[in-house]
Amino acid sequence: DKHHGRYGYRRVTAAMRQFGESINHKTVQRLMRILGLKSLVRAKKYRSFKGNVGLAAPNLLQRDFKATGANQKWSTDVTEFNVAGE
Structure with missing residues (x-):
């Protein structure tokens, strides 16, 4: 099955009409x-935000993560993360 069970009533109706059958989509x-x-139903692909992105904060650490003391x-x-479509 090359369509992986993704034939809904619209595609079935269109396929039947291609084979010469006159049938209503409601039928x-x-x-x-x-x-x-x-x-x-195919899961929606993730599409990242393509609009204007806000300014990034300045890189104060410059990847120097070593500290001489706490805090x-x-x-x-x-x-x-998108969890369960929400």
Whole structure:
């Protein structure tokens, strides 16, 4: 199966019309529901933000992470993950 189960009622209707069948998309949708046929929905690809990005903070440490005592150098990371489509 080269389409990996991704034929929904619209593609089934279009394919049937290419084979010369005159059928309404609502009929195909109803028959697929009766037969329990559901197409798989492809997961959305991650698209990074393409707009204007704010200014980056100045690099005060210049990759010199060694400190002579406690609480002299602090750093953090802000990372965002998409979990369960949210």
